[in-house]
Amino acid sequence: MNIKSDKSKGYVRAEPVRQFGALCLRTMSDGPEVLLITTRETKRWMIPKGWPIRGLRPHKVAEREAWEEAGVIGKVSRKLFGRFRYSKILCNGLEVEPVVDVYLLKVRRRKKQFPEMTERNVAWMKPKEAARRVKNPELKKILLGVGS
Numbered sequence: 718m719n720i721k722s723d724k725s726k727g728y729v730r731a732e733p734v735r736q737f738g739a740l741c742l743r744t745m746s747d748g749p750e751v752l753l754i755t756t757r758e759t760k761r762w763m764i765p766k767g768w769p770i771r772g773l774r775p776h777k778v779a780e781r782e783a784w785e786e787a788g789v790i791g792k793v794s795r796k797l798f799g800r801f802r803y804s805k806i807l808c809n810g811l812e813v814e815p816v817v818d819v820y821l822l823k824v825r826r827r828k829k830q831f832p833e834m835t836e837r838n839v840a841w842m843k844p845k846e847a848a849r850r851v852k853n854p855e856l857k858k859i860l861l862g863v864g865s
Contacts, residue, residue, distance in 0.1 A: 733816045736768055736816070736817045737769065737775045737776070737782070737817065738818070738820070739783035739822040740798055740822065741783055741787065741789050741824050742821060742863065743824045743841065749864040750841045750842060751764075751843075751844050751860060752764075752789060752840070753847050754786050754787050754838065754839050755837050755838040755839075756837075757833075762851050762852075764856070765785075765787050767779075767782040767785075767786075774795075776820045779820040780820075783822050785832045786831075787831065787837070788831030789822065789828075790826050791824040791825045791826075795820075797819070797820065798821045798859070799819040800817065800818055801817050801853055801855035802853075802855060844861060844863040844864060845861065
């Protein structure tokens with residue numbers, strides 16, 4: 718988190734914590750499916766997402782996180798699809814509320830082996846089922862917007 722100090726105005730302001738996520742999609746004969754993963758610590762259902770990476774544009778960060786966390790390879794859109802916030806407790810105990818910019822990723826294939834394969838569960842499901850499984854109301858809304 719970046720803290721900006723403006724002593725002339727007498728306050729300290731925290732900039733929003735940013736992350737970038739991939740809403741991974743595939744088209745089936747009965748409509749689209751989305752991919753969800755479980756988080757490492759709490760095992761809650763979520764989309765692949767991660768912190769900014771120096772030298773990578775936001776949509777490319779989302780693409781990399783989809784590979785590392787779910788083993789998917791595909792075409793990521795440069796256009797922002799949605800945005801949500803969630804609560805996260807950092808390893809130093811600080812609680813932050815990252816803003817996650819979400820980019821669509823049309824999946825071409827999924828590898829059996831990928832960097833975080835032993836740390837997460839991965840599942841394809843219909844957008845309504847995905848929305849039912851995630852806890853975050855803003856992410857639910859984004860998932861329900863797929864294919865509508």
